[in-house]
Amino acid sequence: MKGVSAGNAVPRVDARDKVTGAARFAIDFSTAGMLHGKVVRSTRAHATIRAISKDAALAVPGVAAVVTGSDLEGLFPRFGHVVADHPILALGRVRYFGEPVALVIGTSPHAAADGGEKVEISYDDLPTVMTPHEAMADGAPLLHDEEYAQGDRSFAEARSERKLSNLAHEAILGWGDVDSAFQEAAVVVESQVHFPMLYAYAMEPYNAVAAFDDGTLEIVSTAQHPFQVRDDLARVFGLPLNRVRVRSPLLGGGYGSKSYTKVEPLAAVGAWATGQPVRVALDVEESILTTRADSATIDVRTGLDKEGRILARDFDILFNTGAYVDNGSLVLAKAVHRCMGPYRIPNLRVRGRAFYTNTVPSSSYRGFGAPQGTFAGETNLDRAADKLGLDPAEVRRRNLVRPGERHLPGKRGMDADLIADLDIVVEKLGWGQESPPGRGIGFACSASDAGAFPVSTATVRLLADGSVMVLTGSTEMGQGSRTALAQIAATELGIDLDRVRVVQSDTFGTPYERTTGASRTTTLTGLAVQRACREALRQLEEIGAELMECRIEEVKTAEGVVAGPDREIGFDVAVQDWFGGRQGEVVGHGVVRRAGELEELPPFWEIGMVGVDVSVDRDSGRVTVEHLVTVGDVGYAINPALVEGQDLGAATQGLGMALYEQLIYDGPQLVNPNIVEYRVPRMVDMPSQIDCVIVERSDGVGPYGAKGGGEGSLNPVAAAVTSAVARAIGIWPDRLPLTPEAVWELMNKREESDGDEVTDA
């Protein structure tokens, strides 16, 4: 069917390759003469390096070189798109257990690993700070005592004036007079929650192959944002942007954890030191030692009148952001913008602070501050409803902003019908009926300022045989962009989907894309593709007018055909006749930038509206999710099956953070950096009933009214599960994950207190 591709659940264009083993990921690329790098990591949380001896390692058969920080003379030895504080290899000092200190390069992974065991490093220990409270204490040892290069102005919200302290970033938001409003409130409900450190566990661990060829650095890696990595590498090696090629083939999962620079500089300095291609491929433990998500302690106070209208909210957010900033400051800024929920709040005060600590650096993870903030804000609102004796669904209805209404001054008005979305969730869950003993229902919502800074470009090439290539710098990491963007192009051009091929994420071959994150691709890259197609069609109309000797207004393009007043020709014939022979191509380019309907930020609000019905086993404390409901408020579903896949996948990661997942520090090192002791959801954990509802109101700025999804259905899950468990066991949990042990302890505490009401933990 021509021209009706968008809106249909067509099969994924990458599915065949993925079920036959033909799909190629970064780890599947290799080059002739490729060497292998093994990272030698710090065994101290905070220390100066006294000496490194390479001799024994270099004596191992097959070891070609050992590179350390002091070998990087002449390079800019750090990376970081917001603050360039992250050394490629430790520069005289280590700031966390597991930090890269040396790179041993060998002719095989085994040789490099054997060499790695022979590198001798001696340290002088420094006092550590492991938590934000230790980091902010008077006289705390400083992790960073120098100033670093700052990123560009498009990262303004993540930048702050650095004082010499362990405060990596501070973000403030607010208006009105919060303290006076609390005085007038019928109730002021106060709670504190703790959100653990998480690991995204994208199943393909971080890896990169780097080579220098004719003065050009060529990288194939697991980067979600190849253009951002390119910029970091250009600075490291002092190269112009046209001398750094970063390619991201299919990614084996991303979820934000592969955003920005990770192992690419390690592979690149290996290639620079040896003059040969070098692969650095981490295992899962090393990947955990590369990036995690921020843990948080959040204090919330909400004042409401007796009808449940919010008068004021006050949030104090503390992030443990680890040894280096990476993207942690932006995650904090987003938490500050997302924690309060999409409510009408006359008086607001939010203070967020992220502290450097001697732990694994934290960076992006799906949801980007929203899961932490929403966990705090939504459970607090449920407690408030309890205190007022009001239905928490009704409290939300009374406070949710209406379509078009602004909940953050200066930001885009709400482009969603939140009350209608909420009603879907509570209706599906049967909210309002009495739950049997040991059962509880919870629901929660969030709105994320998604889409990031709107910069996307795309190129559409109509080839002489009528087939089409769509070039985009966005990456395919499972979300289905290769399929959805092909559907948009097929729809715009009115041709069959199988005539369209999407080529992605190569800084030499595809046009600029800021990032693949913030749920932006369908909306913003989609707009760029749509504009590129329309530009190509405009050129075809000119060509048609010339070939058919008529006015351009008389030419129409539809269903792969250029039609004039007297005759019509296919796109292929139009290209061939205009160029003369079976050659040539028509190229359309589409640009998205902060202008026009995208002047106002965010480009769209990403809605999270979810609910669960849980049962809690009295004897073991085990929580079972019986029913999960998600609402995908995506404006228009270009491919409904992909939207459902994103929503269920996101919600399942949310269930993982609610019930199972946490990285644990005991002293200076992680005790569970592996997938045995860091438990992610398995098939047996699947809820027995799942409703992924898609609502389409064409209220987004993207193609056909689309707006992004993929994070929304994760963001409120932890809050919803927590409230459901609280209603099942009669006591409010204040921390995640809700493991059987944690819930069992809460139930015992509840029995000891013997209270009738739902109480504080």
Add this chain to the structure above:
Amino acid sequence: MTDVTLTTQINGRPQTATIAPRLSLAEFLRDGLGLTGTKLSCEMQVCGACTVLVDGLPVSSCNYLAADVDGREVLTIEGLATGPELHPIQKAFIDKFAMQCGYCTPGFVMMTKALLDEVADPSTDEIADHFEANICRCTGYQPIVAAVREAASLIREDR
């Protein structure tokens, strides 16, 4: 340690190789034979991404020595479809959107083969039990369960 020589069948083709004794089956398949469809992730036998069949039974090729396939038959994702036509399991995974990033997919597909070779019409509980050591981080599993059931039904119709 001295290298060892092994004789095996990989996806129906005889194969003789001299390898380091510590080489894992996954390394042998991926680096030695270029069969990169088999994926490595946890390397602790809990995620299932590296699953291949040895004499019809599923093994984690990350922790299985290549030397131990001497005299045995190995089936990998590349050998599942015997011609241009996809295997019913592969068709079902496509049809049910049972993959997103696709990194775990070869492991799930091979585990499905092992299951359906034994049980023609598995229940949802049997499926969940069987996939206890396969992790998918993208889909939330429901589409995979649907694909396994669809594959079972396609294979039964074929018989």
